[in-house]
Structures are given as C-alpha cells and as structure tokens.
Amino acid sequence: MTTELTWLGHASWQIKSNGVSVLLDPFLDSSPTATVRSAGIDAQYVLVSHGHFDHVADVPAIAQRTGATVVAIYEVAEWLSRQGVQNTTGMNLGGSVALPFGRVKLVPAWHSSRLPDGTDGGTAGGFVLSLPEGNVYFACDTALFSDMQLIGRAGIELAILPIGDLFTMGPDDALEAVKLIQPRRVVPDHYNTWPPIQQDPHRWAARVRAETNAEPVVIGPGGTVLL
DSSP: OOOEEEEEETTEEEEEETTEEEEESOOOSSOTTOSSOGGGOOOSEEEEOOOOHHHHTTHHHHHHHHOOEEEEEHHHHHHHHHTTOOOEEEEOTTOEEEETTEEEEEEEOOOOOBOTTSOBOOOOEEEEEEETTEEEEEOOSOOOOTTHHHHHTTOEEEEEEEOOOSSSOOHHHHHHHHHHHOOSEEEEESOSSSGGGOOOHHHHHHHHHHHSSOEEOOOOTTOEEEO
16 A cells, blocks of 8 residues: 655645544644645644644644544643543653554754743654555654754665754755755745745755755645555
8 A cells, every 4th residue: 555645835745544544733714725634634643752732733733623643742732631531641752662553763963942932842853654665754843963863874765854943954954855865856845834844845856866865755735655
C-alpha cells in the first residue's frame, strides 16, 4: 500500500499509511493556509513535536472527537491529558515506539517549547517514521545542527524541512541540512503562513537540485507526496 503525505499548510501534515490516518502538528482552525478545519479531519494517531500554539492548538479537540492517541514528548503528553485527551503516549528524545502504521522515533530538534498557558513543554523534537516504503524524517521546528548527519545515517527516503527563517531554519541552513541528511527526496514546509516567514520554495528547490543529490519536491497546501 502506498503511503500518502498531505501538507495541510504551515507545519501540519496528514500521513495515511497501512490503512491508518496520522496527523502531525495539526494547526488548522487559526491557520491562514490550512486546507481543512479540525472538525473535518479524522485520525487514529496525532504526533506533536513541541508545545507552541501553532502546533498544539487543535490537538485536544481532534483527539477528543476521534479518540486518537497523541504521541509527544512526556511533558506535552501530560499537559494534553490535563486538557481532556484520553489517550496519550509520552516519549523522550531517542526513544521509539511501534505503532500500527510503522515505528516512530523522537529525535532532537533545536527549538524552544512552551505550551499556550505558559507551561513548560519539555524539549522540542522531530520524528523519524519507519514506514513500509522507507524512512521519513520530519525535522519539525528546528535550527540547523550537525547531528542531522546521524539522523541521515538511517537512510532517509523523504525529509520534510522548515525553510521559513526567523523561527526555524531559513533557506541557507535548510540547504546545509539537506547536505547533512542526504535524503532521496526533500520537501519544504513552515513557510508563507505569515509575511515574516515568506520564502520562495522554487528558488530553494533549484539550489537543492544544483548543490545536492536530493530531489526537491515543492507542493502547496493540500498537495500530496507519495512514497
């Protein structure tokens, strides 16, 4: 079965694999670029990278409505439990868990993490999903860091990297990240949601194509990548 990854805008994704619907950092109702709203999407699992509003805002409502299990760093999982989320799996960096659609590993990200009410959100992370067609690396919100090379050693079929700058890596550092990770394909996200993170993804993709061996794939919100 082919895995489908659909960009829902900003840093939000839906992954459909092995008959399971997974959401990553759903920020839909208040996002100016979201292609769906939280009431119109289903999921069995929700992955949360860190505690910022633009990554957790719609998680409680989605999880309560669907009964989805939320997978997040331990502090965020505890906070979501206090918001009424019934099913959570708390993790920490370097840990992994086998789920019906594949294995999920929580890997480091260089970023802050504070929940909307001011609660400490622990440490921000990214995810490596080991799926039937290969490994997918969601860097999530992060700065460039040299240990991305270690993440790449697992063999990355597809990397999703932020390029927006200001709050995450910008285009230059994201290009360096591609060189460290060496994925087969790479998709940019976390850009053009608001004017401060406006970027030209096609210009970035041209640089990736010229300076690395990775195949850049640019999609708009609502676009899908197949594994």
